[in-house]
Amino acid sequence: MKAHIDKLYQISGKKSRRIIGLMSGTSLDGLDVAVCNVEGSGTETVLELEYFTTVSYSDEFRNEILQIFAKRQIDFQQLCLLNPYIGTIHGKMILDCLEAWDIGIEHIDLIASHGQTVFHAPKKQHKLPDFPNATLQIGDGDHIATKTGIITLSDFRQKHIAAGGEGAPLAVYGDHFLFSKAGENRILLNMGGIANFTFLPASLDTTRIFTTDTGPGNTLLDAYAKRFFHKSYDENGAIAASGKVNNTLLVALKSLPFFKSPFPKTTGPEVFNFDYVEAAIQQSKLISVSRQDIIATLTQLSAETISDAIKSVMNEDDSFTIYASGGGAHNPVLMSGIARALNQPIEKIDTLGVSGDAKEAVLFAVLANEAVAGQQMHFGEKEGVPSVSMGKISFPG
Ligand SMILES: Nc1ncnc2c1ncn2[C@@H]1O[C@H](COP(=O)(O)OP(=O)(O)OP(=O)(O)O)[C@@H](O)[C@H]1O
Numbered sequence: 152m153k154a155h156i157d158k159l160y161q162i163s164g165k166k167s168r169r170i171i172g173l174m175s176g177t178s179l180d181g182l183d184v185a186v187c188n189v190e191g192s193g194t195e196t197v198l199e200l201e202y203f204t205t206v207s208y209s210d211e212f213r214n215e216i217l218q219i220f221a222k223r224q225i226d227f228q229q230l231c232l233l234n235p236y237i238g239t240i241h242g243k244m245i246l247d248c249l250e251a252w253d254i255g256i257e258h259i260d261l262i263a264s265h266g267q268t269v270f271h272a273p274k275k276q277h278k279l280p281d282f283p284n285a286t287l288q289i290g291d292g293d294h295i296a297t298k299t300g301i302i303t304l305s306d307f308r309q310k311h312i313a314a315g316g317e318g319a320p321l322a323v324y325g326d327h328f329l330f331s332k333a334g335e336n337r338i339l340l341n342m343g344g345i346a347n348f349t350f351l352p353a354s355l356d357t358t359r360i361f362t363t364d365t366g367p368g369n370t371l372l373d374a375y376a377k378r379f380f381h382k383s384y385d386e387n388g389a390i391a392a393s394g395k396v397n398n399t400l401l402v403a404l405k406s407l408p409f410f411k412s413p414f415p416k417t418t419g420p421e422v423f424n425f426d427y428v429e430a431a432i433q434q435s436k437l438i439s440v441s442r443q444d445i446i447a448t449l450t451q452l453s454a455e456t457i458s459d460a461i462k463s464v465m466n467e468d469d470s471f472t473i474y475a476s477g478g479g480a481h482n483p484v485l486m487s488g489i490a491r492a493l494n495q496p497i498e499k500i501d502t503l504g505v506s507g508d509a510k511e512a513v514l515f516a517v518l519a520n521e522a523v524a525g526q527q528m529h530f531g532e533k534e535g536v537p538s539v540s541m542g543k544i545s546f547p548g
């Protein structure tokens with residue numbers, strides 16, 4: 152309908168846009184909702200985070216997703232049903248937030264929805280020569296747009312793949328636009344279920360910008376905190392702090408070929424799951440290892456693989472500052488493990504003015520802003536950062 156295109160054109164020409172960024176990550180803890188006021192685009196982007204919350208998922212909702220999450224064999228009907236169901240529930244969560252914040256929908260220009268990743272299969276992982284990199288996010292944007300009455304951009308990862316990427320990490324674009332700083336090499340480390348980082352060079356040379364996943368962040372910690380202690384996560388690293396790292400197990404865990412394969416690379420809970428840890432426990436022929444020691448060892452695994460990845464892509468004599476975000480930044484055992492391995496302190500991204508819990512949702516608002524009002528991107532030919540705009544547009548009504 153032409154009226155929708157006219158509205159989008161008008162939004163594109165505005166001095167600033169109010170965009171709701173949404174992220175629901177691999178931890179399945181809830182939906183991050185960030186209301187952002189975004190002015191300009193590209194490196195001229197000025198973003199103010201006006202409101203932020205995480206709407207927790209109910210156990211029932213999480214369990215519905217877990218039936219198909221990161222599994223190779225599923226009930227196909229469940230996948231089909233969840234696509235509109237998640238979209239509608241996310242739409243309802245947005246409306247509840249707007250009501251609580253007393254914001255009318257007419258004061259929101261766009262929604263930027265990541266959706267729920269249910270399977271991630273980069274070529275390096277599926278190894279089927281005739282098939283491309285692949286990833287699947289559900290929670291369809293049409294349902295969010297129809298439920299809320301707000302133009303919605305969604306499904307950002309497919310264009311990245313179409314342009315030669317693995318569909319992740321996407322944070323790199325917003326990281327550059329919001330956080331690059333002349334004169335300071337920056338590593339922006341995000342520790343969600345999976346950990347990743349962006350390198351932003353002091354020279355601001357976009358062709359040197361680099362991003363990769365490193366492997367597990369919290370996903371294994373959450374899985375074992377649940378299995379052994381009936382907790383959804385290891386709050387403040389208390390369980391890990393009460394155990395000891397088991398080096399035999401750590402070596403077995405680190406022998407996974409993923410850790411030896413070249414950067415950049417991406418991964419997910421399809422690889423980092425119970426089967427992987429149980430195989431490492433078998434391989435290390437441990438007679439007994441305490442539950443606390445397993446969690447301490449898994450925490451050290453995340454810390455070491457994150458710091459190994461950072462070390463291996465940085466020149467030895469380059470100094471850099473690390474800014475941490477994501478739920479893992481709240482885990483002091485994980486944070487101090489990384490600081491120890493890299494022999495330097497770690498800052499939190501909050502010191503740069505954006506909450507570490509809100510960062511990923513904010514970055515999707517930046518991607519939507521680029522799609523609607525941005526110019527050509529210039530990231531050179533570097534693997535993992537194709538110069539394309541992302542996001543599909545759903546009109547309400
Ligand atoms: N106080 C805390 N102590 C320890 N861990 C915490 C704390 N708060 C949050 N976490 C961890 O952070 C996780 C949530 O992190 P986050 O929301 O960044 O992940 P995500 O966005 O779902 O994942 P991804 O970025 O991989 O998609 C929780 O599941 C938990 O493991």
Ligand SMILES: CC(=O)N[C@H]1[C@@H]2OC[C@@H](O2)[C@@H](O)[C@@H]1O[C@H](C)C(=O)O
Pocket residue numbers: 176177268271286318319320321322323343344345346347364417418419511
């Ligand atoms: C396929 C997928 O959903 N990947 C997520 C996941 O969670 C962290 C890491 O793995 C990252 O690569 C990505 O998310 C962030 C937001 C990204 O694309 O930057």
